[in-house]
Amino acid sequence: MKADLSRIRAVLYDLDGTLVDSAPDLAVAVNRVLADLGQQPREENEIRRWVGNGARRLIMRALTGEHEGDPGDEHTDPALEQFFEYYGERVAERSRLYPGVAEGIAGVAELGIAQAVVTNKPRRFAEPLLETLGIRRYMATVVGGECAPVKKPDPAPLRLALERLGVEPAQALMVGDSAVDVGAARNTGMKVICVPYGYNAGNAIEDAFPDAMVKSLAEIPAMLRSRAA
Numbered sequence: 001m002k003a004d005l006s007r008i009r010a011v012l013y014d015l016d017g018t019l020v021d022s023a024p025d026l027a028v029a030v031n032r033v034l035a036d037l038g039q040q041p042r043e044e045n046e047i048r049r050w051v052g053n054g055a056r057r058l059i060m061r062a063l064t065g066e067h068e069g070d071p072g073d074e075h076t077d078p079a080l081e082q083f084f085e086y087y088g089e090r091v092a093e094r095s096r097l098y099p100g101v102a103e104g105i106a107g108v109a110e111l112g113i114a115q116a117v118v119t120n121k122p123r124r125f126a127e128p129l130l131e132t133l134g135i136r137r138y139m140a141t142v143v144g145g146e147c148a149p150v151k152k153p154d155p156a157p158l159r160l161a162l163e164r165l166g167v168e169p170a171q172a173l174m175v176g177d178s179a180v181d182v183g184a185a186r187n188t189g190m191k192v193i194c195v196p197y198g199y200n201a202g203n204a205i206e207d208a209f210p211d212a213m214v215k216s217l218a219e220i221p222a223m224l225r226s227r228a229a
Helices: 023-036 044-048 055-064 073-089 101-110 123-132 156-165 179-188 217-225
Strands: 010-013 114-118 141-143 172-176 191-194
Touching: 010 156, 023 044, 023 055, 023 073, 055 073, 073 123, 101 114, 101 217, 114 156, 123 141, 141 156, 156 172, 156 179, 172 179, 172 217, 179 191
Parallel strands: 010 114, 010 172, 114 141, 172 191
Antiparallel strands: none
16 A cells, blocks of 8 residues: 555554554553452453543443453543552663654654644643653654543544644644544545554454554654655
């Protein structure tokens, strides 16, 4: 697949699973919550499959052990608050940028193309994570899971980012790792490129039919550099 990137003026990135492997720190916080509740810990690989739809959905999955599980608000609400406390203590202790991310983002910046993060993660965690890992300075804005009335795959978060950047959907590219990101881009009218790693509930991202695939974000500057060729 080859995406037409001739009009791109902005790149929007998903965070968890696209820029950052945050599962190790998420898993620690999740398992501390489960330990408080007298439940057995979950394997990190299992937790990886549950990431991508926001913290509330992550906790619901952890409490039930099911991807579509719902233990009820009376159990989810207190567990979620405890998760936020634990995760806030170590949001970037073991999390790392994926290979090629730093190079890719710096390369896009050199082209004068605006960049932003649009994530379902609460902004109070996304901001320090990006700052600690050294890439916050490249982002014109960060849209967190609470910044719009609804989360991805609804188009609202992407539209908010585009409004802040002053860019139309046809002039923007979404980069993500999951069907949630593909759906959000499609619902917004944007092109979308995906990476094969990350958190897509254990499913092959190719099955979501993004416009293109890259093995690493380091490939993106060259794709954008040739956009006017």
